Amino acid sequence: MKHLLRATIVMGIIFGALSSFHATTYSSGSRGVVQEQPPTQPTAGDWYIRITDPTRPVYMAIPDFETGTADAATFSTTISSVVWNDMEFASIYRLVPKRNYRIAQTSSDPRKIDFYQWESIGADILIRGVTEIQRENLIVEVRIYAIRAQEMVFGKRYEGPTSSARRMAHRIADDILIQAGNYRGINQTKIAFASDRRGERSKEIYVMDYDGYSQKPLTANRSLNLTPTWSPDGRALGYISYRTGTPSLHIAHIYEGRGERFDTGDGMAINPAWAPDGTRIAFTSTRDGNSELYLINADGTGMRRLTHHPGIDTSPCWSPTSREIAFTSDRTGSPQIYAMDTEGLNLRRISYQGSYNDSPSWSPSRQRSELAFTSRIERGPFDIVVYDFQTRQTRQLTTGRGSNESPDWSPNGLHLVFTSSRTGSDQIFSMNRDGSNQRRLTREGKNTTPQWGPITGQDS
C-alpha cells in the first residue's frame, strides 16, 4: 500500500536536535540529590508547595546569567534572554522586573545570595545561572533558590557545543517549570507549517522552534505541500503533497530522511490528522465521489471509511483519548463542527453559533475538555474560538484583526498556534489559551496551517 519515494526530506535539518548536550543534576541545599525525572512524568520538588501560597501569584527573579569566562559573554546573553522569554511566554509566574534587581545584587561576592534583599523586592524564587566556555564547550550551571526558606532547592549543570546554546536554554526553562510547580513546559517543542517563501506557485513544509527561531524546510519538491500533522513521538510528519498531481497523503520520517506516499485510491486526500495514540491517521478523501472521512493505519494499511453523507465531511481532529473525532460538515448547509466516535457512531453537532466553522483542534489537556476552531460570526471576520464541553460555552480568543484561522493546541494545553492575516499576509502566531500573549512567529513569505509538535522524551 505504500510507495517508497526518493528521499525528498531535507536531511539533517532536524538532526541537529539529536546532537545531545549533557546535563547533570547535583546536590541541592540540605535536601540531598534531586533525582532527575523525565519530563513526561514530572515531579516538582515539594519545596515549591511549601514556599508558595496558592492564593497569590508566585514571583520569580531571573537576573542575567553571570559569565564565568570572558569568551562566554555572548552565550550568556543568548541563554539569559531565551530563558526569560520562555518564562514570560509560559505565563506561570510573575517575573520581577529586571530594573529592581540592582538593590539585591550589591554583594561583592556573586555567589553570596542576600535573601532578605531579594525578598524585599518581592521575589519568591530566584534563578541564578553561570555560563562558561571550557575546552570549547559551553557549560551552564543553574540554581533555583527558595527566597524565604533561604535555601538552594535545585541545581543542574549543562554542557554541550556552543551551537546548542538556544536548545540548552529551552531545556533549562523546561527544567525550571518542572521543578517549580510541576508544569510540563513546551519550550523544546517544534511547530510545523506550510510556507510559500521559496516561490509563489509552491509551498513547502517547514519546521521551527516554538518561539519562531530556527525555521527550516522539511520538503523541497517545489510543489504544493500543505496541512502537516505530527506523529505523537515527533519522529514523523504526515502532510498533503501535490507532487504527483492529485493531492495525496505523504509521510516524512524526519530522523531517517525517508519519505513515503500512502495509496488511498482515486480522488484527492487532504487534511490528515495523526491520532494521539500513534496508530492511525484520519483524513478526507474523495475516492467515493464526495469528501468523506477515512482512517488509515500509520503503516499505510487498513483504509476504512467513517462518514457516509452527500455533504462535505472534512478537517478531522482527535480527542486526547484517540476515541473520538471532531470534524467539519456542511450537511446542514453551512460548515459546522461535529463529533463522533472512531466507528463513525454517536454523531453529534458541536457548533451552533456562527455561519462558518472549521479546522477544529481538541485540547490535549486531561483537566479541561475543550475544542478550538475557526468561526465566522454572521458575515464578519474569521476568529479563533474555544468550545468548553463541560459548560457548553464558547469563548472568542481573537477579535477581528484580519482573518484568524487553523488553531492548534500546544501539547500541554496552555497555548495555541494559529494563522492570522492581521499584518496584511498570512503569518503564524501563538497565544495563551485565554487569548492573551499573542506573538508573531513568522515573517518571510506566507505561512499557514501550523501544527504544534509533541513534547518528546529528551536526553538528560
Place this chain on the structure above:
Amino acid sequence: MRISHVSRNLSTVLLFSMLVGACGGKSNRPPATTSVPPTQPTADPAPPPERPPEVIDTPPPMVEPGDDLLMIDEGDPLGIRDMPLDAINDLSPLADVPFDFDSATLLDEARVTLNAHAKILAQYDSLTVLIEGHCDERGTVEYNLALGERRANAVYNYLMNLGISASRLKTISYGKEFPKDPSHDAQAWAANRRGHFEITGK
C-alpha cells in the same frame, strides 16, 4: 467532413452564447467571434505566438446569428489547432466560471459559459482538460480544499451531462492557494471563486 457539417449551426450558437455570456458579468472576456481569438487580458501584454497579426487588428464583424461570414475557418474557428499547449492555455479558450461564496452551485452565468465550453470541446474533440476548483481567501485552508473539489466536480458533472467524455476531463482542487487576483476586496474574491480550465492534451 464531419466538422464542417456541424460547424455552421455550432458556431452560430457559440457566438450567440458567448455574447450573452459576455453581458452577464464584468469578469468575462470581451466578446469574441469565432474568427477572432479572444484578446489577451491587459495584465499580460505578450501576444500569443503564431497568431497572424492581421487577425488581431480585425474588428469583430457586425453580424447577425446565422450570418455565413462567420464561417472563415470551419475546421478551426478558434485558430488553436496548430498551437502548442502553452500558447492555447495563454489564450484561455475556456473562460473561468464564477461561484458564490461558500457555494459550489453553478450560477446561470456559469451554465451559459459551460454550454459554450461544451461546444468547443465537441468541436475540438481531442482536447483533454483539467478542471481546477479555486476559492477566495475567506475561510480556512482546510475547508476550502474540500470546497474547491466540489466546485471542480460541479463543472465536471455539467460538462459530462452535455456529452463530454469523462475520459477527457480531470478535476483538482487548489482551495484558496492560488488566487487569480491577490487583492483583498470583493472584486478580487469574485474573480478568485472560480472553476478554471487547463488544457492538458490535444
